[in-house]
Amino acid sequence: MINILTHLGAYFLMLRKAFTKPEKMKIFFKRLSVEIELIGVDSLALVSILSLFMGAVILIQSAYNFENPLIPSYAEGVATRDSMLLEFSPTIISLILVGKVGSSIASELGTMRVTEQVDALQIMGVNPVNHLVLPKIVAGVLIIPFLILMSMFLGIVGGFLATLITESVSTTKYIYGIRYGFEPYYVVYALTKASVFAFILTSVSSYHGYNAKGGALEVGRSSTKAVVYSTIVIILFNLILTKLLLN
Amino acid sequence: MIEIGNISKVFGDRKILSEVSMYLETGKVNMIIGQSGAGKSVFLKCLVGLVETDAGEIWYDGRNFTDMDYEKKKELRREIGMLFQGGALFDSLTVEENVAFPLEMFTKMTKAEREERANFCLKRVNLTNSNKLFPDEISGGMKKRVAIARAIAMNPKYLFCDEPNSGLDPQTSIVIDNLIREITLEYNMTTVVISHDMNSVMEISDNIFFIFSGQKWWEGTRADLLKSENKELCDFVYPSSFMKEYKKRQH
Numbered sequence: 481m482i483n484i485l486t487h488l489g490a491y492f493l494m495l496r497k498a499f500t501k502p503e504k505m506k507i508f509f510k511r512l513s514v515e516i517e518l519i520g521v522d523s524l525a526l527v528s529i530l531s532l533f534m535g536a537v538i539l540i541q542s543a544y545n546f547e548n549p550l551i552p553s554y555a556e557g558v559a560t561r562d563s564m565l566l567e568f569s570p571t572i573i574s575l576i577l578v579g580k581v582g583s584s585i586a587s588e589l590g591t592m593r594v595t596e597q598v599d600a601l602q603i604m605g606v607n608p609v610n611h612l613v614l615p616k617i618v619a620g621v622l623i624i625p626f627l628i629l630m631s632m633f634l635g636i637v638g639g640f641l642a643t644l645i646t647e648s649v650s651t652t653k654y655i656y657g658i659r660y661g662f663e664p665y666y667v668v669y670a671l672t673k674a675s676v677f678a679f680i681l682t683s684v685s686s687y688h689g690y691n692a693k694g695g696a697l698e699v700g701r702s703s704t705k706a707v708v709y710s711t712i713v714i715i716l717f718n719l720i721l722t723k724l725l726l727n
Numbered sequence: 728m729i730e731i732g733n734i735s736k737v738f739g740d741r742k743i744l745s746e747v748s749m750y751l752e753t754g755k756v757n758m759i760i761g762q763s764g765a766g767k768s769v770f771l772k773c774l775v776g777l778v779e780t781d782a783g784e785i786w787y788d789g790r791n792f793t794d795m796d797y798e799k800k801k802e803l804r805r806e807i808g809m810l811f812q813g814g815a816l817f818d819s820l821t822v823e824e825n826v827a828f829p830l831e832m833f834t835k836m837t838k839a840e841r842e843e844r845a846n847f848c849l850k851r852v853n854l855t856n857s858n859k860l861f862p863d864e865i866s867g868g869m870k871k872r873v874a875i876a877r878a879i880a881m882n883p884k885y886l887f888c889d890e891p892n893s894g895l896d897p898q899t900s901i902v903i904d905n906l907i908r909e910i911t912l913e914y915n916m917t918t919v920v921i922s923h924d925m926n927s928v929m930e931i932s933d934n935i936f937f938i939f940s941g942q943k944w945w946e947g948t949r950a951d952l953l954k955s956e957n958k959e960l961c962d963f964v965y966p967s968s969f970m971k972e973y974k975k976r977q978h
């Protein structure tokens with residue numbers, strides 16, 4: 481318990497050091513664009529493929545389950561859209577990004593820590609947390625919601641493509657379904673979640689990487705910890721946010 | 728000049744430094760020697776605030792470093808150049824970008840001016856034609872030289888080197904040692920060098936401080952060192968029976 485509190489305290493202290501005015505805005509924006517590329521652009525392919533296939537699978541599964549004549553024939557479209565919007569895109573994609581982005585953030589910072597690069601920054605009179613961590617958090621919060629938005633769209637496209645190979649669902653009914661009773665609030669809801677998850681993912685992973693001690697072994701460990709703790713915190717906040725936002 | 732008054736450091740229940748006082752002169756190479764694990768690196772990290780001291784004071788030219796808050800320390804650190812034991816180059820930046828990094832961060836120089844300064848510093852350490860390489864593409868000795876170039880890029884008043892020639896061949900060691908000595912004299916810096924290499928001690932040191940069991944056991948010049956009869960110091964300087972024999976014959 482005391483251990484958790486110490487970590488929590490250290491985590492918030494780190495955030496306070498991160499959210500200070502950068503030494504030079506020009507360098508901050510340069511770092512930011514690098515991070516946007518690392519976190520966002522490099523994840524495009526993974527997120528696209530996952531979303532397309534997930535959308536297709538959700539459609540095929542609901543077609544299989546909804547064979548009852550009482551269920552309207554556009555229900556598969558509604559189901560695919562809502563599953564993507566409400567849960568798959570914001571939560572599952574975030575969790576997958578934890579594995580990809582979180583572990584790479586932690587191992588990058590961990591390596592910099594154990595090879596004394598962080599100390600070197602400190603000695604130059606740079607605030608290392610601000611210089612290294614802030615661009616990662618800002619980049620994540622800016623770019624991950626875009627990935628999530630793209631994932632929703634591609635999931636629905638995936639469902640559409642699946643109708644072409646599934647006899648029981650007609651393409652026109654699917655298109656009717658995805659427009660039926662559309663709640664724009666679901667998108668707001670998903671993007672709110674995505675931003676919060678992006679913040680958790682980048683900051684918790686940075687915390688574990690930045691506080692790595694020792695050698696290469698510890699860097700690996702910190703990267704594992706980053707994934708485990710980011711996942712736990714995201715799942716916890718998923719519950720809290722769902723309760724708050726959907727009531 | 729740096730004055731150190733009675734600094735102590737405890738890790739857990741292990742006393743690493745106890746009441747170490749020193750007076751490190753400007754324009755001189757101040758060398759700190761001692762066995763592996765004696766606390767030399769910890770001492771240097773205390774000097775620059777990477778490790779918090781438990782007691783004592785550190786004064787940089789009359790400015791009390793121990794009392795400063797984070798922002799003030801940050802200001803003062805811009806006058807410090809430090810060479811880490813492993814080089815600590817930024818591995819996402821090229822050699823030239825590494826050297827130019829502090830310039831980009833803290834000066835209003837244009838890109839061309841920064842490149843010129845970086846090239847000047849790299850020439851100063853006899854490193855040309857490697858500007859566009861990344862740290863993992865150059866050798867250990869080259870890394871050390873890049874690290875020195877980066878440390879002197881901002882014209883520091885204080886230069887700290889943690890084992891600048893560990894892991895280098897004797898010839899390259901001497902090149903690096905002489906380089907440190909030359910730039911110290913040229914820019915009138917207060918230089919502190921940690922070493923357990925007696926060659927470099929004899930090559931370049933002005934003042935020598937011997938750390939033993941967490942204390943400053945002995946201090947003096949090169950000439951003093953040769954004459955000293957301090958037992959622990961002699962054991963350190965003449966570790967082998969061959970060297971001990973040699974010393975006996977000299978007397």
Ligand SMILES: Nc1ncnc2c1ncn2[C@@H]1O[C@H](COP(=O)(O)OP(=O)(O)OP(=O)(O)O)[C@@H](O)[C@H]1O
Pocket residue numbers: 738743761762763764765766767768769770923
């Ligand atoms: N962060 C730390 N936490 C706990 N103990 C530490 C820490 N840093 C150093 N020590 C201990 O302090 C002692 C002195 O370490 P230090 O690195 O200063 O030795 P050194 O004199 O530089 O040795 P070497 O010549 O091998 O580099 C060692 O026993 C080490 O275990």
Ligand SMILES: [Mg+2]
Pocket residue numbers: 767768769812889
């Ligand atoms: Mg050491």
